[in-house]
Amino acid sequence: MERPLLYLTAMGLVISLMETTSTNICKTCSCPEDTRVAVWCIGKLLTEVPRNLPLDIQELYLQHNNISNVLPTDFSYGGPPGPHLSECLLTLDLSHNHLTSIPTQGLEVLTQLKKLFLNSNLISSLAPGCLKTLTNLQELYLNDNLLHSLDPGIFTGLPRLSMLMLSLNQLTTIAPGVFDELGQLDLLQLNGNRISEIQPGSFLGLRVLSQLYLRSNNISVLTRGSMEGLDQLQILSLANNRIQMVPQEVLGHLKSLKNLYLNNNEIGFLPGFLSNFVDLTLLDVSTNGLTSLADVSFQNLTKLRRLDLNSNNLTALPPQAFQGLRNLTHLNLFNNGIRSLPGTTFLGLLNLKELHLDHNQISTLPPEVFQGQSELRELQLDNNLLVELPEGIFDGLTHLRTLYLDNNLLEVIPKRTFHRLVYLRELQLDQNYISSLPRGVFANLVELRIVQLSHNRLSHLHHDIFQGLTNLKELQLDANRLSSIPHGAFKDLKKLRELHLGSNGLSKVRAAVFHDLRKLEILQLQFNQLRHLPANVFSGMRHLQRLLLHSNLLSALEPGSFAGQGSLEELHLDRNLLSTLPAPLFRDLAHLTLLHLDFNRLGSLSHGLLRPLGKLEQIHLGGNPWQCDCPSIFYLRDWLRDNPNIVAQPVKCVSDQSPVAAMTNLSTVPSYCSSSSTPTLSFLPLLLLLSGFSFLCLHIHFP
Structure with missing residues (x-):
């Protein structure tokens, strides 16, 4: 009975250790509750790989940290019998860290690894065989580093690799022998480098490659033999280079091509051998220097579904230019210099869905x-x-x-x-x-x-x-x-x-002109000659959110002009001739967030005018002749003091350009301050200087 007891004890220790380490790491990082196979330590300012990782996880995400090295002990530390991290880990993400080289010794024990993310680091070189123990690796991300060259042998020991990302580095040339051992590679990305030369035989070992991306490099000449061995290639992108000619001896043998991107180059004419690519479904030759098309340019391309010829220098199209493209669905001819179209230009394009002829001279x-x-x-x-x-x-x-x-x-x-x-x-x-x-x-x-x-x-x-x-x-x-x-x-x-x-x-709008627009949300009436708005002209539009009435000739508004506009969020009344606003004008605008009253003739605001606007976020009041020597200005003054954060620009007195919010109580009231402009207050202190007496404080009631 000793052996079973020892075995159970050991298993208990394993389980206990795994639970303890899982609990510890999950306090620092994130362990999704729906799975126990992944740990997320993203953006935790880590400088090294955490030591207390669960031993049975399959995915470890360490991106966006400050890790500069991976030590041999990071994934190979000992422990009780049972699963080990080096045997279970399938995905490791070390992207967006500070690695300057491939941590070969630290990674060599991860023999079951299938996905390795090393992109967005500071790796400047790759040593031959640096990943040779990762024999099960299928995806390798080295994009966005500082690689300036690739030497033969660097990808030794990766027989199962199917995806290799090398974009956004500083590569200038591709030499033979680099990819010879990647016989199962399906996708190779080399976009955004500085490649100006692809030497003959560079891709000879890539016998099953189906996708090759060379976009945004400095390629001006395609060398004979540079695409040799790519008989299974289906997608080729040479976009955003400096290519002037597409020689048949370079690309003519790629009979399996389905997508060909030649856009954003300097190609002056289409090669005749394009008609041999009978499986082609997408051809992009946009943004080049094409001046004409031949009658047979696209002959035999019966599977073509998208053709991009936009942004060239085409001035005319042959009558039968697109004959036979019976499966074409998208044709882009915009931004050329086309002056006329033959009547038979699109004859036979029975499945065309989109046709872009804009920005021409037709x-x-x-x-x-x-x-x-x-x-x-x-x-x-x-x-x-x-x-x-x-x-x-x-x-x-x-x-x-x-x-x-x-x-x-x-x-x-x-x-x-x-x-x-x-x-x-x-x-x-x-x-x-x-x-x-x-x-x-x-x-x-x-x-x-x-x-x-x-x-x-x-x-x-x-x-x-x-x-x-x-x-x-x-x-x-x-x-x-x-x-x-x-x-x-x-x-x-x-x-x-x-x-x-x-x-x-528009000088007027009829009272019921908008009556049927029950679901209207935006109404623009700005820059007209409106002098008057009929009462309840907007009453039927209960969903109105934006109303633009600025830059008209409105001199007055009815108290119920905006009655029922409970959904209104923006109201533009600026640049009119408004000199007064009735106190109930905004009573229904509880959801208004933006109000423009600037550049009118307002000298004051009616008492309580802005009180209903509980959700107001911004108000524009500038450009009005605010009468700061009249008692009627007190309401605006007090409101500005209580709501300083939502006033868009300074609100100044017309007399001396001083801030309205800073004005003090009046010592005298000029005769031009009419009673109609005076707010209704219970009491208003007024200091009068009487000849021969001291100051006397009177309380005067304004009805």
Whole structure:
């Protein structure tokens, strides 16, 4: 019976030790309750690996500390029979520390390790075989260090490595032999280095590599043989380099490519061998120096789904440039110099979802140019030179969701231009020269959510122009020439959230013009010529949060102007002609956080005016002629003293520019201080100097 007893005793000691160490480390670090296999010691200012780690954890996270070395005893300390840290640990994160070299001796016992994070340290070199005992390692992160060279043999002993991250170092060249022993490597990242040369045979040992990233280096010439051995490569990124030519002898054999990134280089023409990459699904040649395309540039690329040609110097497109790309879903041609489009440009692109033609110089559109594009969801034609839209130009785009026509030279929109776009959700027509909208131009657009018509020349609106737009949420009509809004113009816009009417010539608004906008949250009426607001003009908008009325000609407001606006958070009344505000004006604005009253003609504030604004965070009162020699200023003075932190700018007396909050009691009351501007107070001390007598303190009641 001795052996079982000794065995149970030993097991009890193991369990007890494990529980004690777990408890101790969890006081300093974090041990997730849902798992006992991980310890998180992130950002604890540690200078060394903790000594009291549980012996059976599988994941240890030590990033964002001050660890500069890992000792041989950190993971190999002795203990009772049972699991040991060196045998259990699968993930070790030492990133964002102060390591200057690979801690070979400290890591050599972690033979079961699969993921090792050493990124964002100060490692400047790698010794041959520095990780050779980590034979089960699958992922190695060495990015964001100070590595300036890679020598053959440094990755010896890593037969199972599948991911190697070397981005954001200081590498200048890739030489043969470095990766020869990484036969199972699937992904290699070398982005953001200073690589200017890839020597022939550098990747010969990477027989199963499928992803190679060389983005943001200094490569100007692709050397013959530099990509040799990469027959299984599927993703190649050479973006953000200085490449001028893409030789066939360098890349032509990469027949398995699916994604090819050549963007942000200096390529002047597309190589003819691209048509041999029959498995290609993504081709990015944007931001280069392309001036033309050949008829056969993309021939045979029947699997291509995305083609980026934007930000080049293209001025014209061949009639059959995209013929055969039947699976293409995204085509980017924006930011070129394209002047016109052949009618057959997009013929056969039956699955196209997004077409970006914006920021070109297109002045006319052939009527048939979009025929057959029934799957198109987004069409961007903004920032061109379009003068007119041919009749029926969009009739075939029956599934279009977004249409951008802003920043063109359009003057007239034909009545039936959008009639077939029954799924359209966003229509941008701003920054044009449209002077009127024909009745029924938005008929059938029941799914429309956003209409932008700002910065045009609209001078009037038909009363039923927005009829049927029951799902509209945003309507922008600012910066036009509207002088009035017809009765019932917004009656169907019951879901509208934003209405922009600023910078027009509105001189009045009808009492019930906003009555149906029950869900409106933002109303902009700034920079108009409004002189008066009808009583209860905003009363129906119970969800209004922002109301902009600044830069008008308002001289007075009704006591109930903002009645029922309990949701209002921002109110802009600045830059008007307001000389007085009725005391009940803000009584319902309990949630107001921002109030602009600056640059009006206010000499004082009615007693109790600001009392309801319990959640006010900022108020602007500057630029008013505050009459500090009248008793009516006392309310504002006392309020400023009680609320100094929410006043946005100094509030000064008009007479001497002294702070209103600093003024003292008056010795005299000038005759121009009318009783109407005097606050209602029970008693107000007033010192009068009587000839031949001393000062006499009188208590005078102001009704």
